[in-house]
Amino acid sequence: MSGDKVLFDQVSKTFDARTGRRTPGGAVTALDRLTLGVRPGEFLVVVGPSGCGKSTLLDLAGGLSRATAGQVLVNGRPVTGPGLDRGIVFQQYALLPWRTAAGNVAFGLEAKGVPRADRADLVAQHLDLVGLGAFAGHYPHQLSGGMKQRVAIARSLAYDPDILLMDEPFAALDAQTRDSLQDELVRIWERTGKTIIFITHAIDEAVYLGRRVAVMTSRPGRIKQVIDVELGDLDAAEDVRSSDAFRHHRHQIWTLLRDEVRAAQAAERPTLRRQEAPVG
Known part of the structure; x- marks a missing residue:
């Protein structure tokens, strides 16, 4: 795995069940000795049952959290905190409401120290890239959810990070907008x-977007299997999501996930029973 752009090397992460802080004992293990390599320039999707540590994995890559054991490497160097080499797009757009779309895209460029004259060109270029060139002067409250997410993507791309980390960015959108943004993201990639x-x-989103899909186990999260996805030319097919190849990969991933989802649900039942038990 020496040629990997990102490497999760035997990564474990534990949290205190009540406070979310790491503790040496009595902690909840979110990730357990997880190893996964991400190749330069690839589109890797991570899928797994609720609570399996998917977002924790992304936080570690972004330097927003530190591993309890093991290490995360980017270009062979340990991640010690956030950096401009990694752009992050969350489910919530996190746009600055007092800034226009252009102002939000410019934010990362300002942090990077890009001169004002160059910023204007880069902002215009990246708003055009996500199809929002005509909305540069609009404020977040004037934009739809899908448009806000396009601004968030443009903001992350504008300062030219090597790596884009995306945590369920389309989950809150309606189905048509989600499909449209999936197409847009593939084109941008x-x-x-x-x-x-x-x-x-x-x-379905994992199969459509990922050139490889890493399937995680239920908590504590590990990599169960990595699937190579081959759908052919997405532009050439009339309806890729209805193709035999798409159905094959969807069934393949669901078969891997089915037992993990059941295990996650079974693990939640004792907790729910304790919460619902009468007092006294």
């Missing part, structure tokens, strides 16, 4: 060649 790690709980 093909045009920019960024390394993308995309987290989702939706199997």
Whole structure:
């Protein structure tokens, strides 16, 4: 795995069940000795049952959290905190409401120290890239949910990170907008060649976007299997999601996930029973 852009090397992460802070004992293990390599320029999707540690994995790659054991490497160097080499797009858009779309895209460029004259060109270029060139002067409250997410993507791409980390960015959108943004994201990835790690709980989204799909176990999260996805030319097919290849990969991933989802549900039942038990 020495040629990997990102490497999760025997990574474990534990949290205190009540506070979320790491503790040496009595902790909840979110990830357990997880190993996964992400190749330069690839679109990797991570899918797994609720609570399996998918978002924790992304936080570790983004430097927003530290591993309890093992290490995360980017370009062979340990991740010690956030960096401009990694852009992050969350489910919630996290746009600054007092800034226009252009102002939000410019935010990361300002942090990077890009000169004002160059910023204007880069902002216009990246708003055009996500199809929002005509909305540069609009504020977040004037934009739809899908448009806000496009701004968030443009903001993350504008300062030219090597890696784009995406944590269920389309989960809150309606089905038509989600499908449209999936197409847009594939187009952007093909045009920019960024390394993308995309987290989702939706199997169809995983199959459509991922060139490889890493399937996680129920908590504590490990990598159960990595699936190579081959759908052919997405632009050439009339309806890729109805193709035999798509159905094959969807069934393949669901078969891997089925037992993990059941295990996750079974693990939640004792907790629910304790919460619902009468007092006294």
